[in-house]
Amino acid sequence: MRKKISRRDFVRIGTQSVVGGIVLYTIPALFADFTTATANSSSYDWEKHYWGFVCDNEKCIGCGRCVVACKLENKVPWEPEYNRTWVERYVITEEGETFVDSPNAGRDGFKTEQPHPNVLKSFFVPKLCNQCDNPPCVTVCPVGATYMTEDGVILIDQEHCIGCGYCLQACPYGARFFLPDKRVVDKCNWCYHRISKGILPACVEACPVKARVFGDLWDPESPVAKTLAAKRVYVLKPDLGTEPKVYYIGFEKGVH
Amino acid sequence: MAGFVFPNEGVVEWDLLIVIYPYITGLVAGAFIVSSLYHVFGLTSLRPVARFSLLTALSFLIVTPMPLVIHLGRPERGLEMFLTPNLNSAMSAFGYIWFFYLLIVLGEVWLVFRPDIVRYAMATEGTRKTIYSILALGVDDISEESLAIDKKLIKILAFIGVPAAILLHGYVGFIFGAVKANPWWSTPLMPIIFLMSATVSGIALLLVLYVITTKIRHASLDHDCLRSLSLWLAGFLAINVVLEGLEVFSMLYESEESWEIISQLITQKIGLSYFGIQFISGALLPLLVLGGVEIIKPEAQQKTYATFLAATLVLIGVFAMRWNVVIGGQLMSKSLRGFISYTPPLFGLNGLLTASVLLTLPFLILTLITYLLPPWQPDIKQETVPRRRLR
Amino acid sequence: MRHLSRASLLVIALLLFIFVGLRVIPVPAALVNFGFHQRNSEENRQLWASLPMQFASSSVCVNCHQNQYDMWQKGNHRTVNCENCHGPAREHLATGVPPVVSHTTRELCGTCHARLISRPSNFTQVNIAEMGGQGECVTCHDPHEPRAGMPPQVPHNLEGRTDCKLCHGPHEPWLTPPPELPHTLEGRTDCLSCHGPPEIRGATLPHPPHSLEGRTDCLLCHNVGGIRPLPEDHTGRKSTTCLNCHRSE
Numbered sequence: 001m002r003k004k005i006s007r008r009d010f011v012r013i014g015t016q017s018v019v020g021g022i023v024l025y026t027i028p029a030l031f032a033d034f035t036t037a038t039a040n041s042s043s044y045d046w047e048k049h050y051w052g053f054v055c056d057n058e059k060c061i062g063c064g065r066c067v068v069a070c071k072l073e074n075k076v077p078w079e080p081e082y083n084r085t086w087v088e089r090y091v092i093t094e095e096g097e098t099f100v101d102s103p104n105a106g107r108d109g110f111k112t113e114q115p116h117p118n119v120l121k122s123f124f125v126p127k128l129c130n131q132c133d134n135p136p137c138v139t140v141c142p143v144g145a146t147y148m149t150e151d152g153v154i155l156i157d158q159e160h161c162i163g164c165g166y167c168l169q170a171c172p173y174g175a176r177f178f179l180p181d182k183r184v185v186d187k188c189n190w191c192y193h194r195i196s197k198g199i200l201p202a203c204v205e206a207c208p209v210k211a212r213v214f215g216d217l218w219d220p221e222s223p224v225a226k227t228l229a230a231k232r233v234y235v236l237k238p239d240l241g242t243e244p245k246v247y248y249i250g251f252e253k254g255v256h
Numbered sequence: 257m258a259g260f261v262f263p264n265e266g267v268v269e270w271d272l273l274i275v276i277y278p279y280i281t282g283l284v285a286g287a288f289i290v291s292s293l294y295h296v297f298g299l300t301s302l303r304p305v306a307r308f309s310l311l312t313a314l315s316f317l318i319v320t321p322m323p324l325v326i327h328l329g330r331p332e333r334g335l336e337m338f339l340t341p342n343l344n345s346a347m348s349a350f351g352y353i354w355f356f357y358l359l360i361v362l363g364e365v366w367l368v369f370r371p372d373i374v375r376y377a378m379a380t381e382g383t384r385k386t387i388y389s390i391l392a393l394g395v396d397d398i399s400e401e402s403l404a405i406d407k408k409l410i411k412i413l414a415f416i417g418v419p420a421a422i423l424l425h426g427y428v429g430f431i432f433g434a435v436k437a438n439p440w441w442s443t444p445l446m447p448i449i450f451l452m453s454a455t456v457s458g459i460a461l462l463l464v465l466y467v468i469t470t471k472i473r474h475a476s477l478d479h480d481c482l483r484s485l486s487l488w489l490a491g492f493l494a495i496n497v498v499l500e501g502l503e504v505f506s507m508l509y510e511s512e513e514s515w516e517i518i519s520q521l522i523t524q525k526i527g528l529s530y531f532g533i534q535f536i537s538g539a540l541l542p543l544l545v546l547g548g549v550e551i552i553k554p555e556a557q558q559k560t561y562a563t564f565l566a567a568t569l570v571l572i573g574v575f576a577m578r579w580n581v582v583i584g585g586q587l588m589s590k591s592l593r594g595f596i597s598y599t600p601p602l603f604g605l606n607g608l609l610t611a612s613v614l615l616t617l618p619f620l621i622l623t624l625i626t627y628l629l630p631p632w633q634p635d636i637k638q639e640t641v642p643r644r645r646l647r
Numbered sequence: 648m649r650h651l652s653r654a655s656l657l658v659i660a661l662l663l664f665i666f667v668g669l670r671v672i673p674v675p676a677a678l679v680n681f682g683f684h685q686r687n688s689e690e691n692r693q694l695w696a697s698l699p700m701q702f703a704s705s706s707v708c709v710n711c712h713q714n715q716y717d718m719w720q721k722g723n724h725r726t727v728n729c730e731n732c733h734g735p736a737r738e739h740l741a742t743g744v745p746p747v748v749s750h751t752t753r754e755l756c757g758t759c760h761a762r763l764i765s766r767p768s769n770f771t772q773v774n775i776a777e778m779g780g781q782g783e784c785v786t787c788h789d790p791h792e793p794r795a796g797m798p799p800q801v802p803h804n805l806e807g808r809t810d811c812k813l814c815h816g817p818h819e820p821w822l823t824p825p826p827e828l829p830h831t832l833e834g835r836t837d838c839l840s841c842h843g844p845p846e847i848r849g850a851t852l853p854h855p856p857h858s859l860e861g862r863t864d865c866l867l868c869h870n871v872g873g874i875r876p877l878p879e880d881h882t883g884r885k886s887t888t889c890l891n892c893h894r895s896e
Contacts, residue, residue, distance in 0.1 A: 044696065061766045063759040065731050072735050073701045081266045088260075089765050100593055105263035109758035110765065122765035127262075136437060142350075143333075144342035147688045157691040162336055163329015165269040166347050172437035174262030174590050178269065183329035193698035202702050208727040208759060209770065240436055256591055338665065359658060366654065393657070395650035402648050409651075 044196045046151045051190060052217040052224040055126045057250035059211035062087055062124035064106040069206035073191060080104040082177050084188035085128040085203055094118040098254045125255055126212060129175040129188035130244030137167035152245060153192055158184045172237050259594025268586045268598040272611045273323040278428045279578045280320050285425035286458010287313040288417055295414035301484040307368060307631035309462050314361050315622035321354060323614050326605060346431045353427060357420045364413040367406045369629045374398045425454040432581060439514035440585040445503045452496040457574035459489045460567040467564045479556060486563045490546040493570060497539045517592045525595055526584045529576045538573010542566035701735035715791055722792025756784045811838045855893055865889045
């Protein structure tokens with residue numbers, strides 16, 4: 001008889017503790033959600049915007065002022081290994097070979113030509129976080145430290161990030177990097193502190209040839225919406241299904 | 257650095273510590289499967305190592321999370337993986353699966369060794385008595401009735417343990433296989449390959465440890481057991497080689513955009529560790545040796561040496577496989593246009609020294625546990641051979 | 648079976664400690680951050696949104712620097728924002744310390760205007776090492792309007808045109824006259840030494856994609872409101888001038 005009771009006890013206590021644990025665990029979290037949600041009373045309505053970005057490879061002159069502006073605006077380490085945005089140079093030769101480089105991530109501009117003769121064509125490609133609609137980095141973060149906001153920007157809670165590096169592996173675009181001093185991950189957030197005040201991202205402000213266009217995809221009058229309506233665009237690595245929100249004008253095979 | 261890599265890609269973020277993490281996990285899963293072959297599937301020839309394999313699994317399981325936590329940028333926040341998990345993440349489940357599995361292995365070890373623990377608790381004095389009494393949770397009931405229930409529970413735990421072991425390690429493969437950004441990782445075969453190589457490495461480890469510990473104890477080898485281990489090793493190894501070959505062959509055959517860089521990776525960047533260590537010395541050579549031993553049937557001594565050598569080569573080969581997956585995948589730029597290079601540092605938190613300490617730790621734990629709970633004596637109940645003397 | 652119930656109690660106690668105990672016992676917040684994932688995302692979003700800006704924008708600079716702003720606004724550099732060369736305004740606004748253009752101007756100008764094969768061909772590029780000797784660019788070019796004080800550039804393609812005076816003679820009457828020279832030609836033999844080189848754009852402007860046979864009035868189709876209207880910056884162009892730049896083939 002004792003055996004039966006102890007087994008029943010085992011099941012009962014076990015079930016109670018698990019259910020109790022989940023309840024106890026959930027309720028404070030729900031309250032916390034509720035309080036933070038009601039406490040939010042900013043004038044910016046993030047549910048009324050959905051941001052988008054266009055890079056025009058045909059206009060970019062490779063001056064790298066965007067990289068400089070980004071580093072200064074966002075206090076990104078000055079070293080070329082840490083970049084929220086960078087510029088790549090493509091050289092395609094008449095033999096059909098493609099050479100790419102990005103000296104110092106384009107921060108200091110491009111001082112010299114690539115040493116390849118018989119250039120068929122050549123151009124610059126600005127890169128930054130694509131703020132994907134289907135972001136692999138958000139999917140893989142084990143603690144949910146990186147997330148997508150209502151207005152379509154992927155942010156990182158650096159107070160919560162454990163620095164496992166899984167999102168670096170998951171990002172197909174190399175947009176993420178480790179902050180050397182904080183030991184957490186950082187990346188471009190389209191200057192969230194600027195766009196949420198109605199001001200353009202620093203790189204867009206800095207571009208002297210309007211190769212970077214930023215705006216609200218939901219506003220048909222925004223520069224981005226107008227550009228997207230007028231031009232044929234492509235996105236990087238569309239086969240991966242990440243649905244980037246950085247669109248490129250000037251498609252070329254081999255630009256990933 | 258060769259070719260073009262994205263500016264943020266200068267360093268290999270998942271370094272040596274992340275190489276030894278799946279290696280250790282694989283050893284756990286493999287060792288546990290060996291013990292289950294006896295406990296669940298009734299392979300009596302493996303009885304001499306059944307209890308030992310359980311302790312091996314436990315020792316390695318305890319160390320498993322250490323390389324991960326040390327590797328975190330913010331190790332002090334490591335517990336958040338438990339407390340605020342993102343259930344979409346392939347990684348967040350690790351803590352839970354590991355913990356669940358730890359409970360199963362601990363439970364099984366405890367139930368298997370309980371009669372011994374109780375007997376030690378009664379037979380010893382002083383500190384040892386205290387330790388064994390605590391381990392026995394203060395209950396000295398080893399009546400026929402209670403042992404029969406224990407036996408049933410052991411069977412149940414071992415039964416749950418098999419899928420759990422498969423889950424634990426197949427899941428480690430999934431962490432890599434689910435990264436679509438990395439063409440060298442992104443294949444649905446990855447969990448299966450990890451699982452097979454885990455089983456292979458676990459069996460090889462037990463074989464090696466069995467031979468060594470028998471030498472240390474001056475006991476005689478059970479050649480039936482050794483042969484059984486080597487046959488299982490050869491079997492799983494054959495499946496493993498085929499799968500690993502299939503993975504790359506299908507990449508070659510489909511010849512997607514990424515094939516060009518992958519072919520450069522395996523022929524130039526990791527050529528030696530991939531073809532040389534993983535395939536030739538880590539798989540084909542051991543298969544030849546194990547097969548040769550079966551066909552030629554040399555005398556016992558030579559047979560033992562040959563099998564031991566083959567198992568050692570397999571252990572090295574599986575480590576190379578982990579290296580080739582983890583490091584190899586990160587050597588390629590996601591621009592598919594170039595490579596970075598990686599040499600592990602000697603010192604530092606992520607260096608060779610830490611890695612070797614982490615790889616030695618399970619053996620120290622194993623020594624301690626086998627000292628407390630000698631696994632070699634046969635069960636009292638099924639005592640058919642005379643008890644061997646422990647030192 | 649007492650040993651089993653004790654063991655299960657131990658396991659349950661452990662689970663309770665991990666999932667309940669850790670929430671109840673005060674643990675330093677820095678050590679663990681409780682709650683489901685993304686619970687703090689709203690707070691964190693506000694944190695990101697509240698970060699200070701370093702770059703103001705040219706519309707802020709105008710508040711004090713009206714003259715430079717006006718000149719810049721009309722010039723060819725009107726798309727280059729003030730802070731692009733002068734640096735972020737935040738510190739300047741806070742402390743009044745004058746902003747410094749940190750590079751030597753030849754290097755700074757070269758980041759945009761040094762000739763590179765990768766740059767779009769219609770963007771102004773010069774051989775930065777040789778252009779105008781070795782001095783600073785700003786001795787000749789006002790950075791706020793680089794063409795200020797410079798002679799006007801030839802507005803059309805020079806292909807096949809060798810003698811400027813053929814059209815731009817000082818006195819000859821013309822039906823649709825090209826601009827007359829505003830100065831005497833005495834002592835000046837090579838017009839292009841001042842008025843050129845023409846922008847490279849001439850070579851890359853779109854060619855008429857159709858035959859011109861029987862079509863004499865471009866503006867019939869290409870006028871504002873027509874089938875293919877002129878670009879905005881083409882106001883004031885006449886049918887007779889189109890072919891100066893847009894040539895067949």
